[in-house]
Amino acid sequence: MTEYGRGQGSEPWHPEDPLFGDGGWEGQQQAHAGQQPAYGGQPQHYPQQPQYGDWGTGEQSGYGQSQQYQQQYDPQQYGGQGHQQYDENGWPTGTHAQAPYPDPADPYGQQTVGYDGQQPDYYGTPDAYPPPEPPSRRSEEPEQRTDWDPGPDQGEHAFFAGGDDDDDSDEPGDDSGRGDRRGRGGKPKKRRSGCACLVVVLVFGGGLSGVGYYGYQFYQDRFGAAPDFAGDGTNETVTVTIPKGAGGYAIGQELKKQGVVKSVDAFVAAQSQNPDGKTIQAGVYVMKKEMSAASAVEMMLDPSSQNNLIIAEGSRNTAVYQEIDKRLELSKGTTAKAAKENYKDLGLPDWALNHPNLKDPLEGFLYPSSYAVSKGQKPEAVLKEMVARANEKYEELGLETKAKSLGLDGPWQLLTVASLAQAEGTSHDDFRKMAEVVYNRLEPGNPETYGSLEFDSTYNYIKNQSKIDLSIAELRQYDNPYNTYYVKGLPPGPIDNPGEEALRGALNPTDDGWYYFISLDGKTSKFTKTLAEHEELVEEFNASRSGD
Secondary structure: OOOOOOOOOOOOOOOOOOOOOOOHHHHHHHHHOOOOOOOOOOOOOOOOOOOOOOOOOHHHOOOOOOOOOOEOOOOOOOOOOOOEEEOOOOOEEOOOOOOOOOOOOOOOOOOOOOOOOOOOOOOOOOOOOOOOOOOOOOOOOOOOOOOOOOOOOOOOOOOOOOOOOOOOOOOOOOOOOHHHHEOOOOOEOOOOOHHHHHHHHHHHHHHHHHHHHHHHHHHHHHOOOOOOOOOOOOOOEEEEEEOOOOOHHHHHHHHHHOOOOOOHHHHHHHHHOOOOOOOOOOEEEEEEOOOOHHHHHHHHOOHHHEOOEEOOOOOOHHHHHHHHHHHHOOOOOHHHHHHHHHHHHOOOOHHHOOOOOOOOOOOOOOOOOEEOOOOOOOHHHHHHHHHHHHHHHHHHHOHHHHOHHHOOOOHHHHHHHHHHHHHHOOOHHHHHHHHHHHHHHHOOOOOOOOOOOOOHHHHHHHHOOOOOOOOHHHHHHOOOOOOOOOOOOOOOOOOOOOOHHHHHHHHOOOOOOOOEEEEOOOOOEEEEOOHHHHHHHHHHHHHHHHHO
16 A cells, blocks of 8 residues: 655755755645755654555544644754644644635745744745854844946936936945945846936937927918019020920929029919919920929010911911921921921821822921920921821811811812812902902812913912912913813812811801902902903002002
């Protein structure tokens, strides 16, 4: 039969024993049996334990029966405690009687007592090794070291490390070393560094400065005046290109990029204060650097500041090509050659292609307007922009949809009629009448011309000239498809680039029966319905010229 509670007991205490005061499993078994470990080689007395199957009566009758335990103490070894007695019911007796229930701090029910009658320290505090000696044996407290340094992570706070004017020593004026500045609790006393405080001041000062700066920027962005230059600018000039449809902010961004204005907001504000309500047109402007926003707006509204290529109404392609060469600083004939070789790639509509006997396939499609042309551009790019502008206008006016209603084969013929009205008209007021003259003469059975146009402008176009003193004999003898004195009907194509008024006149001609016209002063035209009325005007014109 195996016995429980029997054994040799715990070993004597050893100074290097980390479990001093803890008897382990065997010690706990002994505690349940009412035993205390012996120290210093003192024998221990164990009460007789019942064995399994040894169920008797009386004091050794086992579970459910009262037991009497007797524990011996050495009065000299255990602080003077005497012999503990128990009554017949198992309760302790005498002045040192203890409750039969275990102490909550000692869950295993053991009450190990040290040399001085106090509980031992199980948690490894500095006083745990070795255990304190009895008062009679204690020696004087050793002298503390004066060279003690807690190190960077001991006894000092990393932020307030160092000292200040406050001295926390026990004695006023105590200037002993670090070891003498330990308090009664064993903790080193700390002193704050003036350098650390300066760092704190700088950190908070820098934070306040940053908040102030960004607060000022926030105010300036939302409530302050936009940054702006002063004056009319420097002597340095730049070329600024403003694309079509650009608004105030887009223009301001381009000006700021070129160094003309200081901020976009300043320019937009100045433009909104324009009293005349004028708008800045697309084009090329010669501007000064570092101009005030108001000065920049004023200059851009002045037509003289624009450096655009202006295509006048009724201009022929030959003149347009020459102007492009000059603006791009190209050799003469460069743009004309590019137009001849690349006209199919410049965006012409389908109805403008594949017409025979054309002098220039692009005639009529270099729309009169203002174009931003500057050195460095390719001539093809400039021509493509002009063709695109023409397509936009022709679609807007409806040339393709309205040509049939006017008795024409298509928009190509309608564009040619507009170019004739543009070439022969002298003012915007007579374009509708001029267009009616064209339509009436085109009628094959008309009693005045019988289908012949007989316009001097067609002859001048093929000759690339602008003469007015032309003889009928000369005109009728020149064999060329564009010479309407030689062939009936319309020329192969447009003879110039008509403007919007001429186009509208061709789309909406008068219906008054006009067949003839003449300009007496070179500015206005007079229209007649019969040849006789026309001859009277011719005699009047010749008389005025002979009198000069």
